Amino acid sequence: MRPVELPQLPGLNQLRVVLGVCGGIAAYKSAELVRLLIKQGCDVQVVMTESATRFIAPLTFQALSGKPVHVSQWPAGNNDRGMPHIDISRQADFLLVAPCTANSLAKYAHGFADNLLDNLVLARNCPLAVAPAMNVEMWNNPATQRNIACLQSDGIHVFGPAAGEQACGEVGSGRMLEPFEIVLELARAINPKPLAGKNLLLTAGPTFEAIDPVRGITNRSSGKMGYALAQAAWLMGAHVTLVSGPTALPAPYGARLHPVQSAKQMHAAVFTHLEQADLFIGVAAVADYGIKNPSASKQKKQEGQPAGLDMEFELNPDILAEVGQWAQQRAQQRNKPLLVVGFAAETENLDQYASHKLDKKKAHFIIGNLAQDALGADISELTLYSHTEAPIRLEKMSKLQSAQALLVHLAQHA
Ligand SMILES: Cc1cc2nc3c(=O)[nH]c(=O)nc-3n(C[C@H](O)[C@H](O)[C@H](O)COP(=O)(O)O)c2cc1C
Numbered sequence: 001m002r003p004v005e006l007p008q009l010p011g012l013n014q015l016r017v018v019l020g021v022c023g024g025i026a027a028y029k030s031a032e033l034v035r036l037l038i039k040q041g042c043d044v045q046v047v048m049t050e051s052a053t054r055f056i057a058p059l060t061f062q063a064l065s066g067k068p069v070h071v072s073q074w075p076a077g078n079n080d081r082g083m084p085h086i087d088i089s090r091q092a093d094f095l096l097v098a099p100c101t102a103n104s105l106a107k108y109a110h111g112f113a114d115n116l117l118d119n120l121v122l123a124r125n126c127p128l129a130v131a132p133a134m135n136v137e138m139w140n141n142p143a144t145q146r147n148i149a150c151l152q153s154d155g156i157h158v159f160g161p162a163a164g165e166q167a168c169g170e171v172g173s174g175r176m177l178e179p180f181e182i183v184l185e186l187a188r189a190i191n192p193k194p195l196a197g198k199n200l201l202l203t204a205g206p207t208f209e210a211i212d213p214v215r216g217i218t219n220r221s222s223g224k225m226g227y228a229l230a231q232a233a234w235l236m237g238a239h240v241t242l243v244s245g246p247t248a249l250p251a252p253y254g255a256r257l258h259p260v261q262s263a264k265q266m267h268a269a270v271f272t273h274l275e276q277a278d279l280f281i282g283v284a285a286v287a288d289y290g291i292k293n294p295s296a297s298k299q300k301k302q303e304g305q306p307a308g309l310d311m312e313f314e315l316n317p318d319i320l321a322e323v324g325q326w327a328q329q330r331a332q333q334r335n336k337p338l339l340v341v342g343f344a345a346e347t348e349n350l351d352q353y354a355s356h357k358l359d360k361k362k363a364h365f366i367i368g369n370l371a372q373d374a375l376g377a378d379i380s381e382l383t384l385y386s387h388t389e390a391p392i393r394l395e396k397m398s399k400l401q402s403a404q405a406l407l408v409h410l411a412q413h414a
Pocket of ligand 1 (some may be wrong): 026050051102103104135136138
């Protein structure tokens with residue numbers, strides 16, 4: 001499997017992380033976790049349990065983190081003042097235990113401290129997260145579930161576990177999250193959450209209007225901006241539903257993905273989820289026209305005929321305009337406002353077209369960008385247009401950074 005590369009996530013650069021590794025099969029994945037944390041700019045100190053050293057050698061972590069690994073609470077030699085069980089955690093901003101065994105999480109729940117990592121957990125004065133990894137029956141065991149509930153009520157972050165096929169051959173809950181998912185969970189845990197409790201509904205990507213079963217009309221939207229917004233919103237605490245046309249991108253972690261093809265399907269999916277939404281952002285490049293009667297069978301080339309396909313077009317629903325209209329009606333009926341935000345990708349006259357779109361679609365914000373710079377690119381340069389403020393121009397940044405800056409602004413209105 002190709003390693004997952006993450007964009008730079010907020011708050012991780014120079015974060016001092018103590019990574020505890022316990023004795024489970026998933027310990028091998030922690031090597032990749034260290035690599036990803038180091039790439040994010042974290043300072044990583046690995047501490048292993050004795051059992052963990054049976055699964056992976058400390059040297060692997062030493063090489064990846066650039067620091068000697070601690071295992072024993074009885075250090076040989078005269079290093080510092082001989083109290084690693086306190087000192088290591090005092091140099092940490094965050095203590096992360098991944099994988100966390102059933103044994104170790106039971107000990108953390110009850111305050112046991114008979115190895116170095118347990119002592120660090122008990123003596124810490126920084127936040128703690130555990131990423132459980134164990135057999136499905138171990139996970140479902142009432143003792144483990146009691147211990148997890150106990151840790152959660154103590155304010156300890158629990159990352160995962162995931163469900164699926166396990167190393168032991170059984171299937172179910174108890175798999176450790178993938179290393180990149182743990183890094184994202186860590187970023188979410190440490191960052192402010194101005195969108196906590198908010199439901200964000202997003203559209204992203206192109207639409208695909210079928211001509212026949214194998215051909216269709218689409219556009220050059222990559223989905224990158226919408227997916228970056230989904231990821232950033234999740235990091236900021238939102239519940240995210242992403243209605244996406246066909247893209248080549250992996251689903252943003254933490255978001256509920258509703259894949260669609262055509263503009264009509266996107267329209268239906270949006271209105272399925274709209275009632276719960278506090279914030280709607282339409283980033284998708286929705287086709288204005290669809291094919292009226294797509295052929296049920298593949299259209300054949302007409303040899304010797306002049307070029308040309310017999311197609312009739314029909315106007316697609318205007319999703320943003322309908323959402324704007326819906327939001328106005330709901331605002332009159334009930335006390336649950338919906339903030340409506342649309343995107344405008346234009347090749348010229350951005351200020352003029354975006355301002356016009358603001359009125360026409362009854363949106364609260366239109367986010368303008370130049371199509372030739374934005375489509376498919378990894379960076380964006382956004383301008384926020386609203387009825388109440390002068391246009392706000394964000395500097396050129398990565399799409400994830402632009403998404404964060406935009407959402408910080410929108411969070412004040414949502
Ligand atoms: C091959 C093997 C694989 C194991 N995998 C796990 C595991 O994935 N999760 C777990 O909770 N325990 C697992 N165990 C049991 C732990 O290693 C055992 O409970 C140990 O005492 C944990 O020590 P620690 O919590 O100090 O690291 C495994 C044991 C063996 C022999």
